[in-house]
Amino acid sequence: MVGIDDVARAAQVSTATVSRTLSGRGPVSAAARERVLEAASSLGYVVSASASGLASGRTRSIGVLMPLLDRWFFATVLHGISTRLQAAGYDLTLYHLSSDEPQRSEVFETALRRRRIDGVLTVSVELGDDEIAQLQAIGLPVLAIGSADPRLARLTVDEAALATAATRHLLDLGHRRIAHLGVSDTRRSDIPAQRAAGFAREMARAGLSPARLADADFTTADGYRATATLLKAADRPTAIFAASDEMAVGALLAARDRGLSVPDDLSIVGVDGHELSAFLGLTTVDQFPLAQGQRAAEAMLATLENGERPPASVDLPFELVVRGSTAPPAAEESRP
């Protein structure tokens, strides 16, 4: 395999100059620079990550932590991160964080401490106090997408505002009997709970409390199940705010199967901007997950390359996209 010495010899300079040229650090004359580039490219030289990492302490690789790999939202954020990182010549090392405790500690105690990465990006992971401490002890810049923890630099959507937007949309259409699909325990601090709490607050503001909160596990199947249950009630809701598009799709199918028309008998709004929502005409609060990944990668790169401190907290945009799944309640439905 061709090494830095081969390049130095071919370019008739020292290895130091080759290193300076290729890394862009330190002064190099235009002439030397040109010869080095020419030699490197004609020899097909690529810097060894191990050697460079050992000598410099920089690895040009970012660790990404995700609690789920196979849900659309996570896969899409990952795609965004990957795109931006690869464009910058950085590698992406993926760590799956399950709910299995030994598996998690392995990640924090060993995997992330191998000096293989320059920074850590977490995506919607709920970290325990000890885990946050471990993460900070590693001494790498950490950027958390979708975390509310003030101890972490983070990129977050204002979930309360997002929930308000969705809820207001339904209220403004005239709905009063609105149910939320997600979690029912608003004392939790994670994203699902923030959405539920935002919904409950907005409903209370409209004089409609207690708010109806149904538990569902964010899958289409469970969104269907939960909706089917809701629709059986005598005072069934005229509208549903689902905390994810996948659940919203389930709600849509449940309504159809019960012979209810969407949006005439039931309005549905989801969250995410899932590719299926456009296809199904589902009103949703898009949170642009692809862009979230890109921005997070971007911010991490800026931190690494320019030595900037990661911004303590960045607000991510969201947008209510109104499509055919929401409308005013049918006349008979709007009467109490």
Added chain:
Amino acid sequence: MVGIDDVARAAQVSTATVSRTLSGRGPVSAAARERVLEAASSLGYVVSASASGLASGRTRSIGVLMPLLDRWFFATVLHGISTRLQAAGYDLTLYHLSSDEPQRSEVFETALRRRRIDGVLTVSVELGDDEIAQLQAIGLPVLAIGSADPRLARLTVDEAALATAATRHLLDLGHRRIAHLGVSDTRRSDIPAQRAAGFAREMARAGLSPARLADADFTTADGYRATATLLKAADRPTAIFAASDEMAVGALLAARDRGLSVPDDLSIVGVDGHELSAFLGLTTVDQFPLAQGQRAAEAMLATLENGERPPASVDLPFELVVRGSTAPPAAEESRP
């Protein structure tokens, strides 16, 4: 940061013994071993990936190449790979291979040649001749999931047999007017084409050629569109074999929207074993993508750890799962 010297000092042995103990290579007395393990764990020592990689040439990291990150099938295979690799203490470095030529060469010419990984796993990627050559020139073990190229060690589903199973199922139910959703160009060599060719062959064997092949891009939306078109025809099919569950879902929705009952008016069979297929009662040919990822990772680890040659070609299982979306054609439908 604590280094190998600290551990050696604490355990009162040489760094060589620490290295031998922690890597499991070379003889170490039980007593020394115990002291080293104790010292390492109490000091919280973790081997530096760069230093270890530079000295040994092994990185304990696998590169994974994927053309798509945000489709369910790929995300699920990735999940399987990740699970198995992390359990073995290996890291996973993810490379997204787009269709953009400069981006692709960057991966083959630079990213994969940084000596950051010990092996390469590709998932359903179509490699050009030059790309295969570049990959082989790197000198790393390569294992290709879902590739038909004989130059690569591979783990593959027998796509012809899979297509036959799906097609036979429909034929056995009595269907004659069957359409395929996927690609129409059976001269291609990729997986979609293999499925289409398998379908066409089985139809021909039943005396039903030419087979009807409709193009769709493997998304639900396009499956819907293609199906809607097929259903408009005077001699509309009584059954559809979709090359992916996502397209099958689209077909299902298209049938419903046209007022056709599934399976009475239209039978549908998909491929993959998508989580939605169980929920929707969709008959599918499950190919166990999670297990595919695990097996591939497993095979790669075996190659790396035991120095085994990667098996030239391994057959992956698939299984026809019959659910409610397929049935014999309605009486009037079965007459020509």
Added chain:
DNA sequence: TTGAAAGCGCTAACAG
């Protein structure tokens, strides 16, 4: 702007 040389933190002969 350049080169010489001293590491970076580990592994693997090799000798004992």
Added chain:
DNA sequence: CTGTTAGCGCTTTCAA
């Protein structure tokens, strides 16, 4: 079974 030691292939002072 263990320690000594020479690298692994770069980066980065430092002096010129």
